[in-house]
Amino acid sequence: MPSIKDVADIAGVSTATVSRVLANKPHVRPQVRERVLAAVESLNYRPNLVARSLRVQKSNKIGLIVADIQNPFFTSVSRAVEDLAYDHELSVFLCNTDENPKKEDIYLDLMQDENVAGVIIAPTRQTASAFTEAIKLDLPMVIIDRRLQGVDIDSVLIDNIDAAYRLTEHLIADGHRRIGAMFGLDSVTGSQRHQGFLKAFKEHDLQPSSDLVIHVNAREDEGYQAAKELLSRAQPPDAILTSNGLLSVGAFRALHESKVAIPDDIGFASFDETGWTTLVNPPITIIEQPTYEIGQAATELLLQRIKNPNRPAREIILKANLVVRGSCAHH
Amino acid sequence: MPSIKDVADIAGVSTATVSRVLANKPHVRPQVRERVLAAVESLNYRPNLVARSLRVQKSNKIGLIVADIQNPFFTSVSRAVEDLAYDHELSVFLCNTDENPKKEDIYLDLMQDENVAGVIIAPTRQTASAFTEAIKLDLPMVIIDRRLQGVDIDSVLIDNIDAAYRLTEHLIADGHRRIGAMFGLDSVTGSQRHQGFLKAFKEHDLQPSSDLVIHVNAREDEGYQAAKELLSRAQPPDAILTSNGLLSVGAFRALHESKVAIPDDIGFASFDETGWTTLVNPPITIIEQPTYEIGQAATELLLQRIKNPNRPAREIILKANLVVRGSCAHH
């Protein structure tokens, strides 16, 4: 690999001049600039990013730390971040915490060690320690998907209360009263969606059957279990609402296996558009999160913060979209 | 951020000694080692990876370049790579080429510029130029999913011919004769699967209806179109076989919309386990690729090559798994 020294030698100038040419700095004769460019070309020279990063103490990378790379929500967000970053000549360092705070700590440290320009992160439930420290060291950072209490930091979220409210209200409007619901355990998102759920009941002067509300980890198997349990109740629910994509698959699988008819025996409504919801019969009524927009907004926020580290933190709240299909038809 | 100099000062030693302690090198008095460790602790010191990387000309990162981060095949592979890398204290730089050779070039260059220890890549159809160059510069590399002709390089693939052969044979055994099939265009994988398809017919002394074989880009919309077209034929097929997950969704959506009954009106069989195949009625018979194993094998291969750059290239071929479900029952 040729270095800047080699280029300088061939062009018959100093490394400083080469650097100036490459950075498009002023004060270099057009003639010399030509020579340098020719040398760069002939050697197929590319600046060593590691050396540059060491010298200027920053880089053109941004970090993206997600909780689960297999969750379509995150891949869609990632896609958006990738696209925007690419447009701005940034590269993306994508990491998967697996909902593991220890991994989150490690990756957050790693990001700093790598001199990233900033990071976009979907924090795990438990606020990690490296987290607040990274914030202190003013690493530009924006949070997605989950609000972090207490800290003043750029974030982009969806209006979970409103989304759950609308989904619940839709079930109520379709005549469902005994609504079984499952929400993510220990997650701010989950509890907000629970709030929205309750709000819908309240505003319709109804009482939710609190024994039908289950809090579980956002995993397919737990969704499956929860649905099985709801179905086995003495007085089973007349509809099931799930608060995220993974729970949703699990719950649907349980209903499917139990051969209860949707929507005749039981209504079904869920969060997240995950590809299969329109392939089944009937298609599922869902709340669709604007995943791509979330990624876009997060990247824009991050770019702005990098440019201006002192601006006040901003919180962008996007509305989710209720997509009515056939799974909760009139009861 | 404290540097090794700060640690050295506090411990009252030279930076060389600090480095030796941290690298667990011999020749340092236990007493001194203690002092250094205490200093490290008190300052909360972490070595600067950029500086280290510049000095030793390598790093603990590996690159993973995939064609489409939204394709469950790749996320599952990524997951495996992540897991193994984590166990070996490597971090993973994940990039998405979007099937775009230009992006592939850029990322491949970037990998070298970042001093990665090696890269795992699912190459785009067109062999990119930076590619062969990277190989020349002996960047440790392993290829997944797609064979690259001409070059002698570690790779892990599945036996596509065999897989397609078995899937086709299964359809034939179930009495299907006019099998409509769609294969990925311009892709080695696609053409291998086509070969397997033909082989099954040949070995059963049957003649495939070549007018029912369609080559399209591996995208959902093209799968949808292709299926629609097959259905509208004067003599429509009695079964449809799709050669990858995205085509599969599209084709299924077309069948679903057209209200043809599976398997009574038409059989359906497909590649890739993508989550929805067991949620629909009937569940879909598929070839399941050992995605996690692919990622594992690739990472192991890469680690070995990093350790021993001169060993001869190895090609690992994994068998795919035929999962028989209800979508092609006896015709």
Place this chain on the structure above:
DNA sequence: AAACATTTTGTAATCGTTTACAATAAAAAT
């Protein structure tokens, strides 16, 4: 006690850039 071997530590060069600062060359003003 001197000579030698071995262990422990420090000095300084190095990796490939960027960038203050100094030095030189060219242009403008006197």
Place this chain on the structure above:
DNA sequence: ATTTTTATTGTAAACGATTACAAAATGTTT
């Protein structure tokens, strides 16, 4: 023609680690 100003280039010091090599300290042998 000399001085002053401005534009162009080079020199060398960072950035923060690792690592030959030299030096010092300790231990061993004669």
